[in-house]
Amino acid sequence: MNTKLLYSLFLLLTAATLARGQGTAFTYQGRLNLDGAPVNGPYDFRFSIYTAGAGGSLVAGPLPMDAVDVVRGLFVTRLDFGIGVFTGPARWLEVSVRPAGNGNFKTLDQRLELTSSPYSIRAQVAGVADSIAAGSVVKSLYGLHDDIMLAAVAPLTLTPNGNTLTLSTAGGGGGGGVWSVNANNAYYTAGNVGIGLNNPSEKLTIAGVPNYNNGLKLTGSSVGGTGLALENTSSGGHKYSLFSSGAGDSAGAGGFGVYDDTAGAYRLAIAANGNVGIGTSQPHGGLEVSGGWDGNYGSLTLSGLSPSVRFSGNIFTDNYSWLIQLVNGGNLEFYNKQQFTAFGLVMAITPSGYVGLGTDNPQENLSIAGVRSYNTGLKLTGNTTAGTGLALENTATGGHKYALFSGGSATGVGAGGFGIYDDTSGAYRLAIDANGNVGIGKRNPQTALDVNGTTTTKVLTITGGADLAEPFQIFEEKVPSGSVVIIDEEHPGQLKLSTKSYDQRVAGIVSGANGVQPGISLRQTGEMDGALNVALTGRVYVQADAGYGAIKPGDLLTTSDTPGHAMKVIDHAQARGAVLGKAMSSLKEGKGLVLVLVTLQ
Template sequence: MKRFAMGCVMGLLMLASSAFAQAPVSTVFSYQGKLTDNGSPANGSYDIKAYLFDALAGGNQMAATTATVSVTDGLLNTELNFGAAFNGTALWLEIQVSPAGQNNFVTLTPRQPLNAAPFASYALNSYWTASGNAIQNTNTGFVGINRTSQVSGAEYFGIQAPATGTNYGGMYIRTDSATAKPFYGYTTGAETAWTYLDGNNGTFNVYNGGVRMTIENTGNVGIGETDPSAKLHIDNGSASSRALYATKTGSGIVTEFNVANGNSAMPLYAVTYGTGRAALFEAHTSNTTGAVHILKNNGPALQVTADVGFGSHDTTAAMSIVSNNDSELTTGGILVLGDVGGGNLAMDGNEIMARNNGAASTLYLNNEGGNTIISPLGHTIVSVLEITGGADFSEGFEVSGAIEPGMVVVIDPANPGELKPATSAYDRKVAGIVSGAGGVKPGMIMSQNGTLASGEHPVALTGRVYCWCDASTGAIEPGDLLTTSSTPGHAMKVSDHAAAQGAILGKAMTSLKAGEKGLVLVLVSLQ
């Protein structure tokens, strides 16, 4: 009785490329083994019957095939073809052997389990089709590597990398050439885009109708710029749209530029070499806050240098502007407020100029009221000084006793530098008239604070001023000389010219009927 034994190796048989290009991938796989006949290596021709079962023992026969092989020194190599029997179900191979033509088959035990190689044929034939040197997957559902579930319902291909902790896990696309461009693409059929690594220069690029973004291996990022020279380099070309647009709803900060303490870096640098603005800040009409709000804990919040290389900034000022630009009627100025084609104010290092379309204009200071102080410790020089808010020249005096505008005052011997209301006729100590009566204000008031030459009440020493007068000694007519009277704080017409020498206030410019008391406009001229 013959006894056969065999050790075997099975593998997927890859057909020649010419056949591969013309037909679907073959279901044939190679079968290699070592056959012994009664303990010795077999030689000669043998018939083989091969069966597929769905169990190691017993079970159902799923497919069968036969072959005649030539065996030398026990070695055999043949091809088995079970057709489309491989569908993913676990299968076992049973082999029966007989010397060729003797039909004396012996079953080899145990059955051999079929592993990866034949099932690769199943996978290829079930979900893949061949086209030339290409194969394509016909599966319309999710394809997962190391996972079966989708991250989202729109996912069709996914990888589950068995990475643990903080390790990397993923996939590479590698090219044969070190200077090639491995890419990953996207298309809808109508639109196509891709990302790629440029092996020639090490940049990572986003292509969408052109290279739209470039990331260098130095960390520089270019948007619209393939050779970025900064960490973020945006080139909008000649497009009229914005190169950078940052927006945010609600409150908070849209964009922040920050330099850490102790560093001298410049967080924002805006420059233009064309005809446009380097920066524009705009707050729409619906916004009641300022377009620009600059905060600084100390030192200048804003420094402007109009002429590079000229001068230096004041580091203690809230705003410092350095320029060598002189103000002229038609041009110039360090700071210009207003429309250069209309009324505007130009300022330079030592000048404030009011202009109107290239011509000199009126400069208004506190036009709606309020005091204006000019050079309190220096001199003020003018070509012509025109005062339109008052009509007399006054000095400030302290005045004792009850006093009101329009009253005549005389020198107070008891209080140096002070005055008091006049109480006697023809008083040669007469000093002037308290200004402000009748709605006529002093045009100029002089004093020196902190000395005897100062005081609260402006007393007219010259000019036009309303004065309280008593006409009980005679009617007052324009041109009459006026002097002090016995009525406190009142003037009267001079009737004794000899006694009036040194006691004359000035001349009446309006009249007052005999016996009346009232205000008379006086041209002050002490004599």
């Protein structure tokens, strides 16, 4: 530690002071700097008297002065080396210093030559004292004689006892002025005390305080803290302690506390880092309030006209500020703003418990206003194979609980699917798989719309096909679309290619030729399953042979001797029961596809 002591003022004793019986003590005032800057806090000093500015002999000391308060570098202390020190020769003062109770003492580089003040102790009596021989009786000094009469003025009394004179106040106790003394205690009960004024209105008034920390100061060096007690001794009154806490107190060294001694509880604590605690001695945030619900009030209550709390941001929060306010009408409303903008409403909660996002007048339990697009209103997210969703439940008699969810791999609809599940009945009501297939009454739809149950519709428009078909097993392995098929007598329930003209076993035309697919396909899963759809009615393309006669729209078509091909009906009597339908397009010659309206007859 590079410590240098700068001497700025010495408070000297005067001859007049000595004439009143002043002793050998004198006041020492100085300035203490550390690395050129004034220090603050308690310091320990050691003072020694030498016969020279360097080297020399020790005359007196070291004199210890511990825990001297240093404020902005300035300190004052009273030194008393006793008699026989300042006897005429020059004297120098050596000073050593350290922070109170911490480390070794550092001796300052230069000793201070002492002049005037200490030697005034000797100067008052030196001329007379040197001329009086040891053991002589002094009969007079400075005009005073041994026949002097001593008298006391009220409120003082003078009591002789042998060679002893006792000076005391009229009330006894051995004091002086308005003060009374009881043992080592001084007291005053007659009126108010004023410091800096002569007409105090309170028990103690301090006037003319120049700034916040120069009025009243209490100091102490205790791990239990240093403070002031305030006590109301009337019935129900409490005693409170206001103190600067030490390391042995729960508020910690450097903290401040307001402690209710009567209740044994902290009412207020300020930690050394500035955190404030109400009801706790160890606050962990800027403000920590410890308390419980008493049925009417919470730990923290704000009251008044539109009570509010504001949170102000900075550059790290894009200068955003939030405001929570209780407004007229009873709404609790949340606002935010960015720097240089006005506060805008974010959320409101009405006295009825309705919550509004973007509106201060919600009419439902939750109302969201100002939604910008279809997917920015309400979002629920989760990372679970069991799905993420929303439950809707009517708790009235007969009501059900439904779950609407985005499916995971462990759900019936699979990952990427969507489901509406009746929790009460334990059944899927609607399922959409990751491919977009929709199932009603089933969780794993196999087609664009897969309904498990009876369907009722007023109007059904089919845009994906033009015929009504039913799947059949075909005897031949490879049967091209548009082929004419007949009932297979040898294999009940199956079909085969037609091979002769006017065959009354005609069953229909294999669907799918020329890109025209079935509009409706009839089947019962597990029963009469088939491989190929055969058009039973509607419009399809058929394989035709114009070698039996040119085909034009409106002609009846029947089977032909060409396997799987249709021909124009020539013999209408023979065609009874063997008609496929009517041609809707032409084929003048050869073989090709003809659009036909299937009407078996």
